[in-house]
Amino acid sequence: GQNIDQPTEMTATEGAIVQINCTYQTSGFNGLFWYQQHAGEAPTFLSYNVLDGLEEKGRFSSFLSRSKGYSYLLLKELQMKDSASYLCAVMDSNYQLIWGAGTKLIIKP
Amino acid sequence: GAVVSQHPSRVICKSGTSVKIECRSLDFQATTMFWYRQFPKQSLMLMATSNEGSKATYEQGVEKDKFLINHASLTLSTLTVTSAHPEDSSFYICSASEREFDEQYFGPGTRLTVT
Numbered sequence: 316g317q318n319i320d321q322p323t324e325m326t327a328t329e330g331a332i333v334q335i336n337c338t339y340q341t342s343g344f345n346g347l348f349w350y351q352q353h354a355g356e357a358p359t360f361l362s363y364n365v366l367d368g369l370e371e372k373g374r375f376s377s378f379l380s381r382s383k384g385y386s387y388l389l390l391k392e393l394q395m396k397d398s399a400s401y402l403c404a405v406m407d408s409n410y411q412l413i414w415g416a417g418t419k420l421i422i423k424p
Numbered sequence: 425g426a427v428v429s430q431h432p433s434r435v436i437c438k439s440g441t442s443v444k445i446e447c448r449s450l451d452f453q454a455t456t457m458f459w460y461r462q463f464p465k466q467s468l469m470l471m472a473t474s475n476e477g478s479k480a481t482y483e484q485g486v487e488k489d490k491f492l493i494n495h496a497s498l499t500l501s502t503l504t505v506t507s508a509h510p511e512d513s514s515f516y517i518c519s520a521s522e523r524e525f526d527e528q529y530f531g532p533g534t535r536l537t538v539t
Contacts, residue, residue, distance in 0.1 A: 358530055
């Protein structure tokens, strides 16, 4: 079956750095997405990786290793507003998004 | 960036009535629109995919006669929940893509409460 694994919850301190991991097993691979979702709101797109390596976008970076079925989202200079759930999603061979359950990130002052 | 809107943002309806939710792409033409449902503390569940001018493709377990989807134009898709029941209460989210396999832009969501 298809499976996306990411930690349920993580806690970090304001101003620090946090890495949220995502491992996947899917039928085919056509890219991996990271979304941020604040409670009660729809997910907001953060990044898309289809080739191995690191993609940097401001305070957020996303890394992909296709051979390992692994990705991480790196958040730097954490701010209180970064408290949210972070969703990892993989597009499979049928171009359908397989979603992880999300990682709830709690930022403490 | 691309903007997708949904209307209404919140709706409360009585059991047995029908509710229509609109999804609009404001600054781009959406060939494909997706409808998701989200339960508390769970990830999004894809309900159906609609391509402009054709019938929607429903995911397994989603009743097409209950959740009517119309994608009549490149900027508008509607989801109608017919004969709503309390168990249909949920957060419904749409997303839109310019082309079928492009990045999806999500709408803000519609919270439906059926009393």
